[in-house]
Amino acid sequence: MATARTTRYQCCVCGDPATLSAPDYVELTVQAPDLDGHQWLGAHRSCLNRVFNVEIIIGE
Ligand SMILES: [Zn+2]
Numbered sequence: 001m002a003t004a005r006t007t008r009y010q011c012c013v014c015g016d017p018a019t020l021s022a023p024d025y026v027e028l029t030v031q032a033p034d035l036d037g038h039q040w041l042g043a044h045r046s047c048l049n050r051v052f053n054v055e056i057i058i059g060e
Pocket residue numbers: 011012013014015016043044047
C-alpha cells in the first residue's frame with residue numbers, strides 16, 4: 001500500500017512550488033542508461049498532458 005508523502009517537488013513544467021495541495025500531482029523518475037542513480041521530478045498531470053500531448057491516467 002502506498003503511503004502519502006509529506007513533501008513534494010515543484011512542478012517541473014510550470015514551476016509552481018505549491019504542489020502539496022494539487023490533486024493531480026505525479027512524480028517521474030528519469031535515468032540515464034549508462035549512469036547509476038536517478039532523478040525524481042514532480043509535476044501536475046495536466047501540465048504533463050499539455051507538454052507531451054498524451055493522456056496520463058492516475059490509478060486504475
Ligand atoms: Zn504544473
